[in-house]
Ligand SMILES: Cc1cc2nc3c(=O)[nH]c(=O)nc-3n(C[C@H](O)[C@H](O)[C@H](O)COP(=O)(O)O)c2cc1C
C-alpha cells in the first residue's frame with residue numbers, strides 16, 4: 017500500500033471512531049491504527065529493507081531511469097525505482113551505475129546540466145528549500161542550493177545555529193570561519209602594522225600602528241603646518257641658500273648670520289632661537305630695501321630675458337612703499353660695465369640681474385669674464401660690490417635640452433657678484449622657459465617684491481661653528497676639541513666638528529698621532545690652498561704681500577709700521593692647530609683645534625730647515641711672473657723676518673722658544689702672534705723681536721662671540737696674559753693687535769682702554785678685518801658687512817686714543833697703512849725728540865742678542881719714515897700703486913723695474 021492510500025484510508029477509519037467514542041479511547045484506537053498502518057515508515061521496515069537490498073532486479077542499467085521502462089522500475093528496488101537512502105538500487109546494476117556519477121565539485125564548476133543524485137534524509141524532514149538538495153543527516157547536503165554560478169570559497173558552518181549571514185557574512189564565526197569577509201569597497205590599502213591590537217587610533221596616528229615600526233604612513237599635515245617656503249618654492253626650481261632650510265640637524269650646530277635692514281643702531285643680538293635657525297644676529301646693512309635704487313639688468317639674445325626683465329620691473333612697480341621706480345638696463349649695452357660693477361651708481365643701489373644661459377658664445381660671456389677679471393685684479397678694490405644694498409639673479413634657461421647646463425651662466429653671475437662683495441638678498445631663481453615661462457617669472461618677481469617690503473632679518477650665511485653655549489668643550493676643561501690627525505674624516509667635514517660631535521682621543525691609547533697626517537683631508541685641503549706642510553704640524557705659505565713687493569706693487573702694513581721687508585718675510589706656523597675659532601680667521605673651519613699639544617712633535621731644527629726650503633721653493637715659482645724685480649727676487653732667498661702667525665697658535669708648539677732662538681741664530685727676526693690663551697707658555701717665552709697678543713674683543717661676552725675660545729676660563733687666561741706682558745715680559749716689544757670686525761667688537765672703547773691699562777703694551781695695532789671670501793675652501797664666517805672701511809677704523813682709533821689720554825695713559829697715533837685699514841697707536845716714549853721711532857733696527861737687535869746682555873725694546877728702535885706716519889697713507893717707496901684710471905689710459909699696470917726707486921729692505 018502506498019503512503020497516500022494509507023493516509024486517506026486511515027482518515028476514513030479514524031474520523032467515525034472519533035465521532036462515536038470521543039475522548040481517550042479514540043486516541044488509543046488512533047495510536048494503535050497508526051502503528052499498524054505507518055509502522056514501517058515511522059520506525060523503518062526491516063523486511064522492506066531486506067527486500068530492497070535483496071532486490072532481484074536483473075537490469076544491469078539499475079536506476080538509469082531514462083533507459084528503463086516503468087514496469088522494470090516497479091520491479092526494481094522494491095518498486096521504488098531507487099535504492100534506500102538515495103543510494104542506487106543495491107542490485108548489481110546499481111553498483112555499476114554509481115561509479116559513473118560525475119563528481120559534485122566538477123558539476124558546480126563546470127555548470128553542467130547533469131546533476132548528481134541526492135542523498136536522502138532518512139526520508140523525513142529534509143526540506144529542500146531550506147537545506148538544498150541533499151539531506152543534512154547523511155553526509156549529504158553535498159548538493160547545495162543552487163546559487164548563481166559565481167565561484168566562491170566554501171563557507172564553514174556555525175554548528176548549524178546562530179550564524180547570522182547579514183551580520184557576519186557568509187562564513188560562521190564559530191568555525192574557523194568568517195574567512196569570507198563582508199565585501200568591502202575594492203580599494204587597495206597599505207597593510208597596517210598593529211598596535212598590539214589595542215589603542216591604535218587611525219585619526220591620531222595615521223594608518224600604521226605605533227607599536228610596530230608603524231606610523232610610517234604619516235597623517236597628512238594641514239596646509240598651514242607645512243614649511244611654507246620650501247613647499248612653495250620647490251616647484252620653482254629656485255636655488256635656495258642653506259640659510260633658508262628649516263630644521264637643520266641638531267648635531268651640526270650651525271648658526272646663521274642674520275642681517276637686518278635697519279641701521280647700525282638697531283643691531284640685534286639674538287641668543288635664543290626664534291624658529292630653529294637664528295642663533296645670533298651680528299651685523300646689519302645700512303638701508304631699507306624699499307628705499308633703494310633698483311637696477312634690473314638683463315642680457316638677451318632672443319628676447320625672453322628682456323621680457324622677463326620687464327615683468328620683474330612691472331611687478332616691483334606694484335610693490336607698495338617702493339620709493340623709486342626700478343630702472344631696466346640692457347647689460348650688453350652698458351657703455352662702461354665698471355660704472356656699475358666697479359663703482360656703483362648710488363650708495364643705495366640694489367641690483368637684479370636677469371640672464372639667460374647659452375652654451376655657445378653670447379654677450380653674457382664677456383660680462384662674466386669681466387666680473388672674474390675684476391675679482392682677480394689686485395689693483396681694484398677687491399670687493400667693490402659690497403657698496404650695494406644687495407643683489408639677486410634670475411636665470412632663464414631650458415632644463416630639458418640642457419639639463420646639465422641648465423641656467424649655468426646665471427649661477428656664474430651669482431657667484432661672481434657675491435665674490436665681488438655683493439650681498440644676496442633673494443635666492444638665485446632658475447626658470448625653465450620651456451616648462452615654466454613668464455608665469456613663474458612673475459611669481460618670482462612677486463615674491464621678491466614681498467620680501468623687499470618685509471622687515472624680517474635676512475639670513476644669508478651660516479656661521480660655521482657657533483654655539484659655544486652648549487659645546488662640550490666649553491663646559492668641560494678636560495675635554496679636547498681636536499680630532500686627532502683627522503685622518504679618515506670626510507674631506508668636506510669640518511675637521512673640528514664631525515657630525516657635531518667632537519672626536520676625543522682614545523684615553524686608553526698610548527698612540528700619539530700626527531696633527532696633519534699626509535693622507536688626511538686636512539693635508540689635502542691645506543696644500544690645495546697653497547700651504548706647504550712641514551713635518552706633520554707646521555706650515556708655510558707665501559704671502560700675497562711678499563708677491564706684491566717682489567713685483568713692486570706694495571708692501572704689507574708691517575713695512576709701514578715696523579720696517580719689515582715683505583719680500584723677505586716668511587709666514588710660518590709651527591702649530592696648525594689652534595685653541596680658538598675666531599670668526600675672522602681665514603683658515604677657520606679647516607685647521608684642527610685643540611687646547612693642548614697632543615701630537616707627534618717635530619724638532620725645531622727640522623721645522624726651520626724644511627720651512628725655509630719650502631718657502632724658497634715657492635719664491636722660485638715667482639721667477640716667471642710678469643713684473644718681478646730681479647734684485648728683490650734675489651734678496652728673497654735670504655729670509656729676514658718670520659711672521660709666526662699664519663694660521664693656528666704658534667705658542668702651542670712646545671719648543672717655540674727654541675725655534676725662535678734658531679730663527680735669531682740665522683738672523684731672522686721673529687714676530688710672534690699669540691691668542692692670549694696660553695699664559696703658561698707666554699710667561700716662559702724667550703726674547704722675541706716683537707711679541708703680539710691678539711685682543712679680539714674688550715669684554716668677556718664679545719670675546720666669546722668673536723674668538724669662540726675652547727677654554728672655559730678664556731677671559732681669565734687673557735687677563736693673565738696681559739699681566740704677564742706688563743710684568744714678566746715687559747722687556748719685550750709688545751703689541752696689542754686689535755682686529756676690528758663690524759658688528760662684533762667695535763663698540764666698547766672704554767673696555768679696550770681698561771685692557772691697555774692692564775697690559776701696558778708698547779704699541780696698539782688696529783686693523784680692520786679682511787674678507788677672504790666665502791668659497792668652499794675658505795669658511796671664514798665673515799661677510800663684507802663685517803669689514804670696516806678705513807674711515808671707520810680711523811674714527812675708532814681716534815676715539816680710542818682720546819679715551820686713553822683722558823685716563824692719562826701715554827699713547828698717541830703714530831703710523832698707518834691705509835691700504836690695509838691699519839693704524840698704529842704707540843706709547844709716547846717712542847716719540848723721541850718729536851720723531852716717531854716705531855721702526856725696528858734689526859741690526860741692532862741681533863747685535864744685542866749676540867752680546868748676551870739684557871736689553872729692552874728701547875734699545876733697537878729706528879725712526880719711522882715720513883711716508884709711514886699717520887696721515888701719509890703708509891705706501892712704501894719703491895712700489896708703484898696702480899690706479900684704475902691708469903689702466904684705462906692704456907697702462908696695463910705692469911711695473912717697469914727700472915723706474916723703481918730702491919726699496920729700503922731690512923739689513924741684518
Ligand atoms: C643655442 C642655444 C643654446 C642654449 N644653451 C642653453 C644652456 O646651456 N643652458 C640653458 O639652461 N639654456 C640654454 N638655452 C636656452 C636659453 O637659455 C633660453 O631659451 C632662454 O630663454 C633664452 O633667453 P633669451 O631669448 O632672452 O636670450 C640655449 C638656447 C639656445 C638657442
Ligand code: SF4
Pocket residue numbers: 559560561562572573574580581582583585586587659
Ligand atoms: S708680515 Fe705677514 S702680511 Fe706682511 S709680508 Fe710677512 S707674512 Fe705677509
